[in-house]
Amino acid sequence: MGKGEDTRLAVxxxxxxxxxxxxxxxxxxGSLAEQTHLSKSGLFGHFKSKEILQIEVLGRARTQFEDAxxxxxxxxxxxxxxxxxxxxxxxxxxxxxxxxxFVAAATEFDDQEGAVRTRLVRDERDMRDMVTTVFRTGxxxxxxxxxxxxxxxxxxxxxxxxxxHHAIRLLGDETAETRANRAxxxxxxxxxxxxxxx
Amino acid sequence: MGKGEDTRLAVxxxxxxxxxxxxxxxxxxGSLAEQTHLSKSGLFGHFKSKEILQIEVLGRARTQFEDAxxxxxxxxxxxxxxxxxxxxxxxxxxxxxxxxxFVAAATEFDDQEGAVRTRLVRDERDMRDMVTTVFRTGxxxxxxxxxxxxxxxxxxxxxxxxxxHHAIRLLGDETAETRANRAxxxxxxxxxxxxxxx
Numbered sequence: 001m002g003k004g005e006d007t008r009l010a011v012x013x014x015x016x017x018x019x020x021x022x023x024x025x026x027x028x029x030g031s032l033a034e035q036t037h038l039s040k041s042g043l044f045g046h047f048k049s050k051e052i053l054q055i056e057v058l059g060r061a062r063t064q065f066e067d068a069x070x071x072x073x074x075x076x077x078x079x080x081x082x083x084x085x086x087x088x089x090x091x092x093x094x095x096x097x098x099x100x101x102f103v104a105a106a107t108e109f110d111d112q113e114g115a116v117r118t119r120l121v122r123d124e125r126d127m128r129d130m131v132t133t134v135f136r137t138g139x140x141x142x143x144x145x146x147x148x149x150x151x152x153x154x155x156x157x158x159x160x161x162x163x164x165h166h167a168i169r170l171l172g173d174e175t176a177e178t179r180a181n182r183a184x185x186x187x188x189x190x191x192x193x194x195x196x197x198x
Numbered sequence: 199m200g201k202g203e204d205t206r207l208a209v210x211x212x213x214x215x216x217x218x219x220x221x222x223x224x225x226x227x228g229s230l231a232e233q234t235h236l237s238k239s240g241l242f243g244h245f246k247s248k249e250i251l252q253i254e255v256l257g258r259a260r261t262q263f264e265d266a267x268x269x270x271x272x273x274x275x276x277x278x279x280x281x282x283x284x285x286x287x288x289x290x291x292x293x294x295x296x297x298x299x300f301v302a303a304a305t306e307f308d309d310q311e312g313a314v315r316t317r318l319v320r321d322e323r324d325m326r327d328m329v330t331t332v333f334r335t336g337x338x339x340x341x342x343x344x345x346x347x348x349x350x351x352x353x354x355x356x357x358x359x360x361x362x363h364h365a366i367r368l369l370g371d372e373t374a375e376t377r378a379n380r381a382x383x384x385x386x387x388x389x390x391x392x393x394x395x396x
Contacts, residue, residue, distance in 0.1 A: 159361030
């Protein structure tokens with residue numbers, strides 16, 4: 001990795017910090033220069049526009065997510081162990097200082113057509129597809145019912161994480177983690193049950 | 199209701215629209231003046247500061263939520279019918295154009311100490327208490343198990359709504375509503391079951 005690339009990554013890490021305080025929507029080359037004391041013209045040399053900066057911040061966050069959550073889960077045994085690893089790592093990711101940048105960006109950009117929203121939707125679809133794919137390994141391994149619905153599981157899985165993020169970050173509810181784990185166990189139990197309640 | 203109060207409410211409704219586009223955090227007396235073509239000095243006369251404006255927007259959104267969701271639910275029969283009414287009205291609230299202002303504000307202000315966050319936390323606690331209280335009427339009426347945990351139900355209920363909000367608003371997933379309803383039925387089924395799976 002060259003020195004230019006090192007600098008770029010260091011700047012992006014600072015940009016993630018700035019986005020935590022002002023939102024991804026509030027992250028501009030001007031606000032980044034102000035908060036980091038880097039020169040605005042130097043930052044323009046790296047990023048050209050606010051949209052490019054915002055998209056690169058999402059890209060950096062995605063790499064961090066893959067390193068911390070997705071890749072370690074994919075190295076775990078297929079089936080229920082992998083689903084468990086994915087959940088516990090994702091839960092830890094949501095409770096990092098600053099919370100999940102994707103959760104914040106989702107409500108900031110859900111009404112804003114443009115390149116950032118397009119990128120965010122792609123990332124969110126990829127994350128959802130990862131959950132359904134990992135869940136399907138549990139069906140293939142015989143850990144979950146053959147008629148269990150992976151898309152239902154993915155939406156419910158997301159709900160457990162979002163409710164946890166909300167309770168811990170806004171309300172400071174320290175008991176939220178226990179409840180998130182209980183909710184996850186209920187989802188697994190429903191997926192394992194031999195007969196569907198339908 | 200006097201003419202001054204009418205004007206104030208009309209301005210707040212426009213402020214809610216502006217907050218949808220720029221975020222509650224981006225809503226200032228300056229940005230509101232710009233977007234509504236009202237005079238900045240006139241708006242200052244109404245709101246005095248950005249924080250007061252943001253807090254009044256939350257107050258207006260809360261009144262709308264109470265009229266559309268909470269009060270009609272509380273007029274429904276105690277127990278499961280009331281829980282169902284609360285859920286179906288809340289789901290409709292989440293899918294209004296612009297989405298739920300509280301969901302967006304939660305991630306905008308979860309890291310920002312101050313009067314707006316304090317107000318938001320109070321509102322969110324009140325909403326959560328309403329869910330547990332309504333759930334408890336179901337226990338009292340014998341519709342739900344006596345050992346069902348109202349706080350667990352409230353967090354799970356919130357998760358179903360947040361996952362729906364995320365799927366419909368960001369991903370435009372039209373099948374999300376069916377899944378949200380299925381997830382809610384699973385929560386009710388777990389609450390009704392005679393014996394706890396624990």
